Amino acid sequence: MNDEELDVLVASASPIDERDVVELPLAGPEADLLEAIMSSPSSHAPPTPVPSVHRRRWRLLVPVAAGLTLLAGFVGFQGTRDGGTAWAAEVVAVAEAAPRLLVDQPGWSVSRADQFSVSDGEMTFTDGSRELDVHWVPADQHDDKVVDRANSSDLREDISVVGRDAVLLRYEGTMDFVALWRHGDHSVQARGIFATVEQFRDVLGSLIEVDVDTWLSAMPDSVVKPGSRAVAVDEMLVDVPLPDGFDRTALRSGDAVQDRYQLGAMVAGSVACRWIEVWIAAVDAGDVAAEERAADAMSTSHNWQVLLDMDKEGDYPEVVWELADAMANDPPVLGGMPITVRESYSDSLGCNQR
Amino acid sequence: MDEGEGHAEDRFRLLFGENFAGLLAYALRRVTDPADAADIVAETFLVAWRRAEDVPAGGEARLWLFGVARRAMANQRRGKLRRSNLADRLRHELTDLMCRDHAPAVETTQVVRSAMAKLDPDDRELLRLTSWEGLSPSEVAVVFRLPAGTVRSRLHRARVRLRAQLEEAGWGDERNDASGHVPADEHALVQDPGCER
Numbered sequence: 226m227n228d229e230e231l232d233v234l235v236a237s238a239s240p241i242d243e244r245d246v247v248e249l250p251l252a253g254p255e256a257d258l259l260e261a262i263m264s265s266p267s268s269h270a271p272p273t274p275v276p277s278v279h280r281r282r283w284r285l286l287v288p289v290a291a292g293l294t295l296l297a298g299f300v301g302f303q304g305t306r307d308g309g310t311a312w313a314a315e316v317v318a319v320a321e322a323a324p325r326l327l328v329d330q331p332g333w334s335v336s337r338a339d340q341f342s343v344s345d346g347e348m349t350f351t352d353g354s355r356e357l358d359v360h361w362v363p364a365d366q367h368d369d370k371v372v373d374r375a376n377s378s379d380l381r382e383d384i385s386v387v388g389r390d391a392v393l394l395r396y397e398g399t400m401d402f403v404a405l406w407r408h409g410d411h412s413v414q415a416r417g418i419f420a421t422v423e424q425f426r427d428v429l430g431s432l433i434e435v436d437v438d439t440w441l442s443a444m445p446d447s448v449v450k451p452g453s454r455a456v457a458v459d460e461m462l463v464d465v466p467l468p469d470g471f472d473r474t475a476l477r478s479g480d481a482v483q484d485r486y487q488l489g490a491m492v493a494g495s496v497a498c499r500w501i502e503v504w505i506a507a508v509d510a511g512d513v514a515a516e517e518r519a520a521d522a523m524s525t526s527h528n529w530q531v532l533l534d535m536d537k538e539g540d541y542p543e544v545v546w547e548l549a550d551a552m553a554n555d556p557p558v559l560g561g562m563p564i565t566v567r568e569s570y571s572d573s574l575g576c577n578q579r
Numbered sequence: 580m581d582e583g584e585g586h587a588e589d590r591f592r593l594l595f596g597e598n599f600a601g602l603l604a605y606a607l608r609r610v611t612d613p614a615d616a617a618d619i620v621a622e623t624f625l626v627a628w629r630r631a632e633d634v635p636a637g638g639e640a641r642l643w644l645f646g647v648a649r650r651a652m653a654n655q656r657r658g659k660l661r662r663s664n665l666a667d668r669l670r671h672e673l674t675d676l677m678c679r680d681h682a683p684a685v686e687t688t689q690v691v692r693s694a695m696a697k698l699d700p701d702d703r704e705l706l707r708l709t710s711w712e713g714l715s716p717s718e719v720a721v722v723f724r725l726p727a728g729t730v731r732s733r734l735h736r737a738r739v740r741l742r743a744q745l746e747e748a749g750w751g752d753e754r755n756d757a758s759g760h761v762p763a764d765e766h767a768l769v770q771d772p773g774c775e776r
Contacts, residue, residue, distance in 0.1 A: 226751075231738055235710035238691035243604040249676055251603075254669035258621055259595050261665040262628045263588065347632075486724065539724030543701065544733075569736070572728040 319346075324361050324408040325440035326387065330431040333357075335445050344411075357417040357428055367412035371405050380422065386415070386429050393429075395422065404429055454478075457485070461492045461531040466522040468499045489531045490541045490575070497523065497545050498576035504552055505567055523549035544573050587631050594634065595624055598644055601712075603673075605648055608711055613677040614670045615655055621666035622651040642721040645712070649704075649722065694744035702737035709734060 226234070327335070328350045336356070337349040347360040362370075371392055375381060380395035384404065391406035402425040403416040415432070419425040435443075455477040462473065476492055500519050507515035526532060526549045532542035551566050571577050602623060606616035626647050627634050634640050695703050708714045708722060716734055720727040745751070 226742060226745075228738055231741065232706075232710045234691055235695070235706050235741070238688045238695065239707075239711045240608050241604060243601055246604040246607065247600045249673075251669065251672060251676075254666075254672050255599055257668045258624070258666055259592065262595075262621070262625050263591065265625065265628065265665070540701065541725055541729075544725065544729055569732045572726075572732040575726040575728060577728075 320437040320441055322410070323440075324411055324413050325435050325437065326359060326413075326432050327435050327440065327443055328352075328357060328428060328431055329433040330428065333428075333431075335443050337445065355417060355419060355424075355428075357415055359413065359415050361408065361411040361413045364407055364410050364412050367405065367407055370412055370414065374403055374405065382422075384426065384429070387432050387434055391429075393422070393426070454488070457488060458492055461489060462496070463530075465493070465496055465529050465531070466525060467496060468503050468519070468522070471496065471499055486535055486539060486541075489535045493526070493529060493531050493535075493545060494541070494574045494576070497526065497548065498570070498574050501548065501552070501566060501570045501574075501576075520549075520552040524553045548573060590634075591628055591631060594627060594640055594644075598641055599624075601641065602644055602648060605645060605712060606652070607677070608707065609652060610655070613673040617666040617670035617673050619648055619651045619655060621669070622654075623648040625665065626651075639721060642714070642718055645708070645714075645722045646724070690745070690748055690750060694741055694748055694750075697744050698737065698740055701733070702740055705730065705734050705737050706741060 322344075323346050330352070332352040333350050334352075335348055336351040344363050345361065347358065350357045350359070374394050374396075375392075377396050378394035379397040380393075382393040384391050384393050386404055386406050387408070389406040389408060391404045393402065393404045395402050399418075400420065401416070401418050402422060403414060404425075405412065405414050407413075415429060417425065417428070419428070458473060458477045467473075476495060500523050504516055504519035504523070507513075507519060523545075526542075526545050532545060536542045548566055548570055599620070603616060603620050606619040607613065610616050610619070623644055627644060633643075635643050695706065698706070705719060708719045709716075714722070716730045717727045719734070720730040723730065725733075
């Protein structure tokens, strides 16, 4: 039975065909679910009142990829200077142009920050239970935004935020609050769900403007702060046994990191690839001690923190562990089938992609 | 997805409409209780709504949804997925429909399912995504967040293991038809424990 025939056989064992699902009379429940979800708050759009056919709804501004400099993509580190941090020029240019706001209250931090350019940006602050989304766009969009949101609001107040005149609105029938103000060349919106308008005002009142260095330093790990790659790599390797001669220089000095998961795969995978190469060489040379040393090192991968962290997001750790177990238990067979570690490790770990 | 519109609500309605049936089928194929499938679908689209900015454009949106659904299902198995009141009507009507229109699985199907049940869960899911959802190895790689090469080698191993399980179950000894072809009426819905409540 070839692969294609096997796939057909597996397909025949599907409990239900998508065509059967399409024919189920679920139009009503499907529509109900759609409206129920869209009536709930999202990170960008306000709740959609139901029914609301005559009400204007705020439209999400989808940043156009072209011309945008993504924070995760542009961050660059150029070393340190006298206890300070030297940011790449393009980072500074964007940071200088942005309204550099932070929530100055105990427990609040930046949980998300992406899609930054000189003209547009967004970030989310959280204290663990509440979130405040802050977006900024060119100032010429300000009046339209205020009018648009006011059409869906049942509360309006004039307040002051970071020394600017702002309008505070509450989306009708919700505790979803938004404040908008002009901030230099930008229109800024701060939005969040709070138990009371007083709580929202309190968080708004704690917004402060900070300098470029402070602002960039407040970015979350998920963004990988400028200059943090080398530190992140060292942290990932702290509990990982390294083969003799393993050189982490390239890992520490690579291009800007966009995602901790991918960096983790690169770091853990580089070590695993090298250990397996050592192991294969030892097997070929009949060097039992070296073979066991490599297998023992890989067996510790079950406790590598970098893999344990990644395990929540994807399956790369399981690939490493599968190979480690095969090396330790019954080499060179994986899973009792004639697929050897030697044959599979490079493709499995992406060793040839580094 | 029409990026030209640039509107979150329009994008979400389109995403929902294009993927509701596929996602529901995905969930129904993997859980025993249709009510759980409704919750998984609701949770997945709720995540997509809340994280609209993270949903990729084009065909990758579907793969992104599968990835979210996979995590929702894992939470559901651990008892961590809450019963969503968003899906009340879907849950009730789906349970009624699935329990009313079932037919028992035929022997061929039972043998294949039994063989798949003996595989490692990841091997099983690789084969399902490939054969049930029709994803290519590159697409499966997006769902699993793995390099495509890794998925290809894993898929190869999974097929080897499934063949071994089928042979162990006597597949090929008594069946000359190894093509896996089954009559159309054998694609029927199946009785699930969740229907007995």
